[in-house]
Amino acid sequence: MEHTISVNLKIWRQRGPKEKGQFVSYHLDNVSTDSSFLEMLDMLNQQLVENNEEPVVFDNDCREGICGMCSLYINGHPHGPVQGITTCQLHMRKFNDGDTITIEPWRSAAFPVIRDLIVDRNAFDKIQQAGGYVSFNCGGAPDANATPISKEVADVAMDSATCIGCGACVAACKNGSAMLFVSAKVSQFALLPQGQVERARRARAMVRRMDELGFGNCTNTGACAAECPKNVPLSNIARLNREFIKAKFAD
Amino acid sequence: MTDLNKLEGMIDSTPIMKDFADIESSKLPEYQIDSKIPEGPIAEKWTNYKAHQKLVNPANKRNLDIIVVGTGLAGASAASTLAELGFNVWNFCIQDSPRRAHSIAAQGGINAAKDYQNDGDSIYRLFYDTVKGGDFRSREANVYRLAEVSNNIIDQCVAQGVPFAREYGGLLANRSFGGAQVSRTFYAKGQTGQQLLLGAYASLNRQIEKGTVRSFNRREMLDIVIIDGRCRGIIVRNLVTGELERYAAHAVVLATGGYGRTFFLSTNAMGCNGSAAIQAFKKGAYLANLAFTQIHPTCIPVHGEDQSKLTLMSESLRNDGRIWVPKKKEDAEAIRAGKKKPTDIPDEDRDFYLERRYPAFGNLCPRDIASRAAKERCDAGYGVGTGNAVYLDFKYAIDRLGADVVRDRYGNLFDMYQMISDDNPYETPMMIFPASHYTMGGIWVDYELQTSIKGLFAIGECNFSDHGANRLGASALMQGLADGYFVLPYTMQNYLSDQIKVPHFTTDTPEFDAAEKGVRDRIERLMSIKGTKSPDQIHKRLGHVMWDLVGMGRTLQSLVKALNNLEDIRKEFYTDLRIVGDANDLNTELEKALRLEDFIVMARMMAIDALNRNESCGAHFREEYQTADGEAARDDEHYMYVSCWKWTGDNEKPVLIKEPLKYEAIKVQTRNYKS
Numbered sequence: 001m002e003h004t005i006s007v008n009l010k011i012w013r014q015r016g017p018k019e020k021g022q023f024v025s026y027h028l029d030n031v032s033t034d035s036s037f038l039e040m041l042d043m044l045n046q047q048l049v050e051n052n053e054e055p056v057v058f059d060n061d062c063r064e065g066i067c068g069m070c071s072l073y074i075n076g077h078p079h080g081p082v083q084g085i086t087t088c089q090l091h092m093r094k095f096n097d098g099d100t101i102t103i104e105p106w107r108s109a110a111f112p113v114i115r116d117l118i119v120d121r122n123a124f125d126k127i128q129q130a131g132g133y134v135s136f137n138c139g140g141a142p143d144a145n146a147t148p149i150s151k152e153v154a155d156v157a158m159d160s161a162t163c164i165g166c167g168a169c170v171a172a173c174k175n176g177s178a179m180l181f182v183s184a185k186v187s188q189f190a191l192l193p194q195g196q197v198e199r200a201r202r203a204r205a206m207v208r209r210m211d212e213l214g215f216g217n218c219t220n221t222g223a224c225a226a227e228c229p230k231n232v233p234l235s236n237i238a239r240l241n242r243e244f245i246k247a248k249f250a251d
Numbered sequence: 252m253t254d255l256n257k258l259e260g261m262i263d264s265t266p267i268m269k270d271f272a273d274i275e276s277s278k279l280p281e282y283q284i285d286s287k288i289p290e291g292p293i294a295e296k297w298t299n300y301k302a303h304q305k306l307v308n309p310a311n312k313r314n315l316d317i318i319v320v321g322t323g324l325a326g327a328s329a330a331s332t333l334a335e336l337g338f339n340v341w342n343f344c345i346q347d348s349p350r351r352a353h354s355i356a357a358q359g360g361i362n363a364a365k366d367y368q369n370d371g372d373s374i375y376r377l378f379y380d381t382v383k384g385g386d387f388r389s390r391e392a393n394v395y396r397l398a399e400v401s402n403n404i405i406d407q408c409v410a411q412g413v414p415f416a417r418e419y420g421g422l423l424a425n426r427s428f429g430g431a432q433v434s435r436t437f438y439a440k441g442q443t444g445q446q447l448l449l450g451a452y453a454s455l456n457r458q459i460e461k462g463t464v465r466s467f468n469r470r471e472m473l474d475i476v477i478i479d480g481r482c483r484g485i486i487v488r489n490l491v492t493g494e495l496e497r498y499a500a501h502a503v504v505l506a507t508g509g510y511g512r513t514f515f516l517s518t519n520a521m522g523c524n525g526s527a528a529i530q531a532f533k534k535g536a537y538l539a540n541l542a543f544t545q546i547h548p549t550c551i552p553v554h555g556e557d558q559s560k561l562t563l564m565s566e567s568l569r570n571d572g573r574i575w576v577p578k579k580k581e582d583a584e585a586i587r588a589g590k591k592k593p594t595d596i597p598d599e600d601r602d603f604y605l606e607r608r609y610p611a612f613g614n615l616c617p618r619d620i621a622s623r624a625a626k627e628r629c630d631a632g633y634g635v636g637t638g639n640a641v642y643l644d645f646k647y648a649i650d651r652l653g654a655d656v657v658r659d660r661y662g663n664l665f666d667m668y669q670m671i672s673d674d675n676p677y678e679t680p681m682m683i684f685p686a687s688h689y690t691m692g693g694i695w696v697d698y699e700l701q702t703s704i705k706g707l708f709a710i711g712e713c714n715f716s717d718h719g720a721n722r723l724g725a726s727a728l729m730q731g732l733a734d735g736y737f738v739l740p741y742t743m744q745n746y747l748s749d750q751i752k753v754p755h756f757t758t759d760t761p762e763f764d765a766a767e768k769g770v771r772d773r774i775e776r777l778m779s780i781k782g783t784k785s786p787d788q789i790h791k792r793l794g795h796v797m798w799d800l801v802g803m804g805r806t807l808q809s810l811v812k813a814l815n816n817l818e819d820i821r822k823e824f825y826t827d828l829r830i831v832g833d834a835n836d837l838n839t840e841l842e843k844a845l846r847l848e849d850f851i852v853m854a855r856m857m858a859i860d861a862l863n864r865n866e867s868c869g870a871h872f873r874e875e876y877q878t879a880d881g882e883a884a885r886d887d888e889h890y891m892y893v894s895c896w897k898w899t900g901d902n903e904k905p906v907l908i909k910e911p912l913k914y915e916a917i918k919v920q921t922r923n924y925k926s
Contacts (some may be wrong), residue, residue: 002555034554036671042559042787049785049840054832057839059347061520063560065667066445067351089670114491115837122468125348129460133453134412137335138328138736141403141410145367148421158414158439161446165350194412 385719515794720869
């Protein structure tokens with residue numbers, strides 16, 4: 001029942017942030033088409049370890065598409081050629097016997113390479129730290145049903161909140177812009193009553209931090225939303241622009 | 252199975268049974284267990300405790316440092332709340348961001364006793380269901396407190412802007428989970444854990460921005476540091492540079508998750524590990540109830556040897572999906588051979604075995620029962636797929652509700668299933684099989700969530716406290732957030748109140764020197780083995796042994812065999828391990844090897860704990876102890892206790908200490924989900 005294929009891999013290898021990287025080619029046989037893409041890389045690493053070579057390092061954790069830790073530019077697409085999934089959800093049945101697969105790290109000035117396919121996405125945390133929250137201390141919350149929120153609003157807020165912070169939007173953008181990531185969080189809180197008090201301050205603070213951290217400008221190409229593994233919609237960016245302008249007028 | 256007589260001979264020469272049987276905590280004063288349960292009736296204990304505990308005043312709080320290891324629901328909520336109170340918090344995680352912790356993957360929901368559905372729920376009922384679901388092996392006072400604060404958690408999360416599912420009228424929606432007859436589960440699509448964790452992460456970020464929490468990513472704790480009998484710091488390895496770093500504090504909190512990956516294949520993330528628990532164990536913290544490991548009934552079945560992890564299909568699917576296997580063996584065989592499809596089997600030839608065996612709870616019976624029932628059918632030859640799978644069928648729900656309603660409720664889970672299995676669950680039943688998912692056992696803690704080491708606390712899945720022998724669905728998120736938001740920030744102050752005169756610690760003490768040297772020697776020892784097997788290869792072997800012999804069904808023979816096999820694996824590890832690369836550098840193979848070394852210790856302790864417990868209860872099913880109709884046969888007379896284990900040395904036998912369990916508010920009875 002099990003089908004297996006052979007693949008040729010062209011993988012970016014780079015010792016450290018300052019060192020020069022290069023593509024290295026590998027060949028791998030007997031890859032089950034039921035395996036996930038990362039299981040295929042596990043197989044490669046097992047082969048490398050058997051030859052006393054250092055394994056290819058790549059970020060990954062939950063392997064079910066929700067933690068946002070896995071990345072990889074596969075054949076020119078963040079998270080690979082299949083829409084709406086992360087790399088860890090990509091399966092080898094999407095590839096053919098004898099395919100050559102090119103694997104690169106996220107490429108963006110704001111995400112420096114740490115080694116091989118691992119990049120530093122700390123800038124995303126810093127943006128959230130600037131204002132991605134409702135400021136109140138634990139303990140003083142009113143009853144959860146005290147403020148009704150319409151199902152439609154809650155559902156749209158949920159679609160924005162579904163962002164996993166993987167960075168595919170930045171990697172896909174020719175400008176390296178983080179607008180989709182920032183707008184998803186700003187939108188979630190702009191839509192919900194809980195976020196109203198700090199609405200203007202949040203938009204200002206998160207955009208300012210984003211600019212400070214070296215992300216590029218948005219030129220509305222839409223590549224971010226097209227490549228987003230969670231299908232976070234582009235309308236978030238339009239909402240962020242409105243929020244930001246309103247906040248500026250409020251100054 | 253190996254020759255029984257030979258095994259019994261081995262058991263005699265394995266002093267495990269004899270040595271532990273006669274150790275009673277009451278007889279050995281140095282092993283006294285004080286669980287610090289407050290006085291008073293169950294409903295007043297927590298109130299009384301809070302009214303009388305010692306507090307730390309605001310001016311003193313800022314002089315106290317607290318280390319929190321882990322950034323999941325428990326760790327992030329504790330770190331942010333302690334910082335909000337005014338303490339200095341140092342927070343660590345192994346991933347590249349606190350938001351990655353594996354709480355993020357929890358799908359189905361979080362329980363609370365809000366009774367918004369007016370269906371008869373109450374704090375008492377949530378408490379009762381949790382104790383019963385745990386098969387009367389959890390501590391009553393802890394569980395009652397958990398149920399009490401459950402409502403505060405929902406208020407807290409809504410105020411954070413967590414987008415829970417809502418009804419058209421704008422109020423919060425609920426659904427049902429296993430082991431309950433009410434709808435008390437709050438959810439955010441199939442991504443409840445993600446939304447709750449991002450809520451806690453947001454609160455944490457607010458404190459990081461203020462400078463009250465210092466956040467350290469890509470750091471792995473490799474030891475705790477004890478000074479004058481109190482936990483005062485940790486040694487961590489910087490996973491990017493390979494350097495060892497020291498951090499000191501007045502108290503340390505472990506929020507490091509469960510040890511489910513001892514089985515190698517599990518629904519846990521690749522980085523999940525039991526290492527913090529083992530480090531604490533080796534420094535004197537007790538590990539408790541390790542045999543209680545949850546095997547979740549609805550996971551996508553194993554596809555092959557290269558598999559790295561298993562994916563859970565949320566328990567919420569059992570609200571509308573019906574579980575079945577063919578009634579006739581020949582149908583099962585034909586399906587396995589690819590000659591028949593599940594849709595070819597008419598309703599009358601389908602065995603809805605959960606509905607048949609447990610009419611009152613049906614497909615929503617607790618996880619341990621649903622898992623064992625699936626294994627029973629597959630072992631009897633009725634399994635589908637590879638033989639180790641059963642069907643979870645939505646045809647009936649689609650007929651009743653329409654495909655759109657089903658898509659609205661479970662769409663993302665169906666997509667996830669199709670992505671992995673290449674089957675469309677709207678058209679053909681899902682195939683599912685049990686997999687390691689959660690560990691009820693863990694670090695022993697008292698009512699204050701303090702371990703048996705002063706100043707060392709354990710919260711969330713890594714402690715043993717609230718779920719007894721089996722955890723109910725949607726209760727892990729509840730417990731993690733209860734511990735972090737509403738329990739630890741109070742109880743910790745009782746400990747810290749007499750620490751206010753203790754100045755900030757420095758890390759240039761002999762104790763830190765010794766701890767760091769210990770870690771360095773350990774790494775050096777592993778690096779110098781230079782064998783032929785990668786950590787993953789040995790871990791897979793460990794996983795097979797644990798799944799086959801210490802898994803869903805255990806026997807005296809299987810456990811003794813497991814202990815012998817584990818000894819072989821241990822030897823293989825220390826003689827044939829290969830770690831490529833350098834220790835003072837980013838080295839994922841070394842990370843895996845260090846975790847595996849601890850998993851091997853954990854595995855041995857799990858087998859010993861299972862061997863000690865000569866009864867079946869909850870997720871711990873000893874096949875010798877079952878009723879005539881195949882249900883777990885508990886032995887309350889001899890085993891109504893928490894089994895706490897104290898480490899005595901690498902090759903030594905651990906010491907058993909028993910914490911007796913007393914049930915005052917609930918009448919102990921046989922768990923019944925049939926009527």
